[in-house]
Amino acid sequence: MLIKQPNDIKSSEITPEPIYRQRREFVQAAIALGLLPAAIGRTQEPRQVATEDSPARKPPFPENGKLADVAPWPGSLDVKPSAFEDVTGYNNFYEFGTGKTDPARNAHTLVTRPWTVTVDGEAEHTGTFDFDDLIRPHPLEERIYRLRCVEAWSAVVPWVGFPLGDLLQRFKPTSRAKYVQFFTLNDPEQMPGVRYRVLQWPYREGLTIAEAMHPLTLLVVGLYGQVLPNQNGAPLRLVVPWKYGFKSIKSIVGIRFTETRPATSWNMAIAGEYGFYSNVNPNVDHPRWSQATERPLGGGLFSSRVPTLMFNGYAEEVAHLYTGLDLVANY
Amino acid sequence: MTRRSLTLLKAFVALACSIPFLILVARIAGFGSLGANPIQEVLHTLGKTGLNLLLLTLTITPLRRLTGLNWLVALRRTLGLSVFGYILLHAVTYVVLDQSLNWSLLLADITQRPYITIGVAALLLLIPLAVTSTNAMQRRLGTRWIKLHRCVYIIAILGVIHFFWQVKVTTPEPLIYSFILIVLLGFRVRDWLVRQRRSAALSRP
Numbered sequence: 271m272l273i274k275q276p277n278d279i280k281s282s283e284i285t286p287e288p289i290y291r292q293r294r295e296f297v298q299a300a301i302a303l304g305l306l307p308a309a310i311g312r313t314q315e316p317r318q319v320a321t322e323d324s325p326a327r328k329p330p331f332p333e334n335g336k337l338a339d340v341a342p343w344p345g346s347l348d349v350k351p352s353a354f355e356d357v358t359g360y361n362n363f364y365e366f367g368t369g370k371t372d373p374a375r376n377a378h379t380l381v382t383r384p385w386t387v388t389v390d391g392e393a394e395h396t397g398t399f400d401f402d403d404l405i406r407p408h409p410l411e412e413r414i415y416r417l418r419c420v421e422a423w424s425a426v427v428p429w430v431g432f433p434l435g436d437l438l439q440r441f442k443p444t445s446r447a448k449y450v451q452f453f454t455l456n457d458p459e460q461m462p463g464v465r466y467r468v469l470q471w472p473y474r475e476g477l478t479i480a481e482a483m484h485p486l487t488l489l490v491v492g493l494y495g496q497v498l499p500n501q502n503g504a505p506l507r508l509v510v511p512w513k514y515g516f517k518s519i520k521s522i523v524g525i526r527f528t529e530t531r532p533a534t535s536w537n538m539a540i541a542g543e544y545g546f547y548s549n550v551n552p553n554v555d556h557p558r559w560s561q562a563t564e565r566p567l568g569g570g571l572f573s574s575r576v577p578t579l580m581f582n583g584y585a586e587e588v589a590h591l592y593t594g595l596d597l598v599a600n601y
Numbered sequence: 602m603t604r605r606s607l608t609l610l611k612a613f614v615a616l617a618c619s620i621p622f623l624i625l626v627a628r629i630a631g632f633g634s635l636g637a638n639p640i641q642e643v644l645h646t647l648g649k650t651g652l653n654l655l656l657l658t659l660t661i662t663p664l665r666r667l668t669g670l671n672w673l674v675a676l677r678r679t680l681g682l683s684v685f686g687y688i689l690l691h692a693v694t695y696v697v698l699d700q701s702l703n704w705s706l707l708l709a710d711i712t713q714r715p716y717i718t719i720g721v722a723a724l725l726l727l728i729p730l731a732v733t734s735t736n737a738m739q740r741r742l743g744t745r746w747i748k749l750h751r752c753v754y755i756i757a758i759l760g761v762i763h764f765f766w767q768v769k770v771t772t773p774e775p776l777i778y779s780f781i782l783i784v785l786l787g788f789r790v791r792d793w794l795v796r797q798r799r800s801a802a803l804s805r806p
Contacts (some may be wrong), residue, residue, distance in 0.1 A: 567638055575701070
């Protein structure tokens with residue numbers, strides 16, 4: 271069901287674009303006239319994140335191309351990854367259209383530099399941080415993970431990134447931080463899909479703090495040894511391999527530590543079909559289709575479906591997070 | 602319109618209806634790609650073409666009324682039979698390629714997944730319509746033929762719901778299909794109301 275939600279801000283309250291665009295001229299004119307101190311004229315620099323051993327100025331993270339200094343991860347699947355063309359040519363990213371090939375076709379309009387991430391909520395270090403400052407201190411790893419879409423197709427992807435927990439620690443979450451919420455960029459100029467209310471924008475996702483700090487939860491900046499292509503969620507995305515793909519939010523611009531369970535986009539759209547947890551579970555079907563099997567991408571016309579594994583094959587590592595939890599009720 | 606030009610027109614429509622199929626065959630043969638999920642691509646292409654042609658079939662009567670071009674009705678059989686062809690291939694693709702002839706899985710899918718149940722129902726309803734599409738059958742069944750072929754309205758409703766129920770969340774496409782179907786069925790409802798009023802007026806003393 272498409273349910274229209276009223277906007278929080280009345281259109282009459284929004285500054286018309288031409289006037290908004292004049293703000294810099296206005297400030298500069300005020301400086302020239304001596305009405306404002308000159309220091310205000312400079313754009314505010316994004317804050318630096320506190321780090322113990324911030325390495326001396328590394329070159330900035332490349333915007334595209336091959337990634338250097340990527341260490342293999344010992345836990346990687348011993349499986350041949352899906353074809354690069356399939357992973358980058360067939361996926362969901364509704365901000366660029368609802369078709370599977372729409373993101374690859376439309377995401378070239380996404381501008382990934384400069385990129386900032388705003389961190390707020392229950393943490394000691396909050397603020398707006400520059401992408402390079404966020405990434406720089408973390409050694410990159412290549413991890414080959416299974417990816418299972420809620421639509422019952424799957425892939426094997428060599429992601430490049432580092433554990434999300436390593437980054438979150440730097441913000442020093444308080445004891446009230448029970449959950450982490452994430453937001454995707456919401457810009458109709460760059461993302462044609464957000465002009466339609468298919469979902470409520472910005473796209474948002476969430477994890478419990480234990481899920482977010484789990485060593486398998488990855489913050490991703492690349493795949494197949496390259497910088498993340500736009501359609502796969504550049505420049506920064508989440509990968510939670512034991513959950514359905516839509517939990518692995520793309521093009522992140524916001525991270526919020528919360529005390530209560532945060533709203534998540536698919537759950538807001540159809541609560542009865544997409545739960546907060548959305549762990550891959552072959553025994554709990556989607557109300558309209560079976561989750562018992564999946565179709566690996568690139569299998570060809572005569573390939574068979576394969577059985578879906580509990581927690582997408584990561585039960586050994588993550589099942590303890592859900593002891594005592596009814597996985598049917600908490601789908 | 603002469604008999605000869607009508608025959609030509611029918612042949613042209615039949616050819617036009619088979620073009621999506623021919624393109625699909627060419628893609629399967631390697632001219633062009635089927636993408637990362639070829640089985641789903643074949644399945645969806647066949648299903649959607651069938652649904653498109655079904656809605657096109659339902660535009661014939663309103664179009665004929667609006668334009669007065671009575672020969673349009675002669676194209677309905679060609680269109681209807683191609684709908685049957687595409688939906689049959691769609692079902693065969695589902696059974697053979699998607700489900701790999703796994704009968705227990707298939708049975709579970711058909712009985713437990715409402716969108717598949719109604720898809721199967723729509724296909725089963727299409728069979729008697731295809732079988733009775735000949736002139737001889739039309740003559741033999743008389744007025745019962747018209748009643749039987751009204752099943753097409755149910756088939757169209759089932760078809761659009763079948764499409765609607767498998768998208769993850771409401772997207773523009775199934776909404777557009779629903780809107781077109783409502784307009785086409787609305788035309789029939791209006792027609793039916795007009796007939797009711799007329800017969801009521803006639804039966805008055």
